[in-house]
Amino acid sequence: MTSETLRLAQKLIRMDTTTVIDGNKAGLLVVEDCLYELASHAERSGATWSMMRFQGGHEKWPYPVSNVVVTWKKGNPKQHLCYMGHVDVVPVGEKSQWNTDPFGAEVKDGFLYGRGATDMKGSVAAFFAAMTEVMKTQDHVHVSAIITGDEEWAAVNGTAKVLAELKDKRIPIDAFLVGEPSSPNALGTHVKSGRRGSLVGRLVSEGTQGHAAYAGTFKNPNAVLLLAAEILNGHDFSMEGESPSTNFEIVALNSGSFDASAVIPAKAEALWNIRFTQNWSPNTLVEKLRDLLTYPPEAYKNHPLIEDVKKLRLVANLHSASLPYKTPNECDLYCVVTFALERLQNKEPTIDMDGGTTDGRFVQRFYPEAEVLEFGPPERGGLNDDGSEPEGYMQEGGMHQVNERISVKDLDELTKAYARIVSLYHNP
Numbered sequence: 001m002t003s004e005t006l007r008l009a010q011k012l013i014r015m016d017t018t019t020v021i022d023g024n025k026a027g028l029l030v031v032e033d034c035l036y037e038l039a040s041h042a043e044r045s046g047a048t049w050s051m052m053r054f055q056g057g058h059e060k061w062p063y064p065v066s067n068v069v070v071t072w073k074k075g076n077p078k079q080h081l082c083y084m085g086h087v088d089v090v091p092v093g094e095k096s097q098w099n100t101d102p103f104g105a106e107v108k109d110g111f112l113y114g115r116g117a118t119d120m121k122g123s124v125a126a127f128f129a130a131m132t133e134v135m136k137t138q139d140h141v142h143v144s145a146i147i148t149g150d151e152e153w154a155a156v157n158g159t160a161k162v163l164a165e166l167k168d169k170r171i172p173i174d175a176f177l178v179g180e181p182s183s184p185n186a187l188g189t190h191v192k193s194g195r196r197g198s199l200v201g202r203l204v205s206e207g208t209q210g211h212a213a214y215a216g217t218f219k220n221p222n223a224v225l226l227l228a229a230e231i232l233n234g235h236d237f238s239m240e241g242e243s244p245s246t247n248f249e250i251v252a253l254n255s256g257s258f259d260a261s262a263v264i265p266a267k268a269e270a271l272w273n274i275r276f277t278q279n280w281s282p283n284t285l286v287e288k289l290r291d292l293l294t295y296p297p298e299a300y301k302n303h304p305l306i307e308d309v310k311k312l313r314l315v316a317n318l319h320s321a322s323l324p325y326k327t328p329n330e331c332d333l334y335c336v337v338t339f340a341l342e343r344l345q346n347k348e349p350t351i352d353m354d355g356g357t358t359d360g361r362f363v364q365r366f367y368p369e370a371e372v373l374e375f376g377p378p379e380r381g382g383l384n385d386d387g388s389e390p391e392g393y394m395q396e397g398g399m400h401q402v403n404e405r406i407s408v409k410d411l412d413e414l415t416k417a418y419a420r421i422v423s424l425y426h427n428p
């Protein structure tokens, strides 16, 4: 089983499926080739598949994107489980810092190296290899896999549109298993039962441009913006029982020029991002931010710039917000996954909602009753076989980092865990 997963993971990594953001046709075709590779692999274990191409809905992404839906069906199963994954990868970053070819898929000291090893071609390969095993050993199986080429960037013509089409065709799905990296260090210690939502927006401070030496001739937008950022950053959004909770961060600032030290600029802008739990909605968050600026906390009430803070323009990208989701910890898939992982590590996995957004967020819109759980490889590239940390741990080897890797042992264990989860799900 190990060699099948490893061989497939290597094949996938050797195709450069870096998210195409410039309409590079060749790149889009590589993504499709990668999906065909998976489809024909699955066909050998008795699966059927269909390629789905979608286009439009994004001004910077006017190209057709490919997705594949693979279905393994046999016997008379009661429930339908769907795996979700992606084959597009983020750019390699500083290529000179890689010790191997990022698309070489080299195996060294027990690790498979390459862009996408952890996020998430290793997981996809493990699931497909697991299904070969499941089809050989189980009598009743109904499993699908939605694999997209549009997750890492726009995510408009990927999983969401596939789900819409499956829903349109009235295909019932009871549970979704997202194969994204889910535990920080060792395989199987963590499972995500949801993810926080994400809202992005800007704070715009308008001032009056002038000479820095002549007070009274300018109104400094930077000072007002910084005060507003301090007020918003200082607010505790957390509520009882949340882990992680809601948090506000300023992610980028745009103002003035480092080449003009005597010029006060006319405008300053901040880009902000809030990761939020189900206790908030994009609208209640915007309301809260406006309130904090309009009715600032006691400590700021007499600040000389507070009246200007009240006039700041707050813009929120409500249309592109991703909503949080949470699966109750008491359903079929939840029990099966915790049981399977308990066997892997002799203790129950931690269930949390940490980490970035994934395609799991699209499920609720189309399949509100379905369970969604996320279980995949370790986020930081995994540990050595003896449990020690590899050299450069945390700085490299993990998802989106240079020298991304996955341990060959984890690939094998992940394959076994997926096979066990699918089997148990159909025969509880």
Ligand SMILES: [Zn+2]
Pocket (backbone or CB within 6 Å): 086, 119, 120, 151, 180, 181
């Ligand atoms: Zn991913």
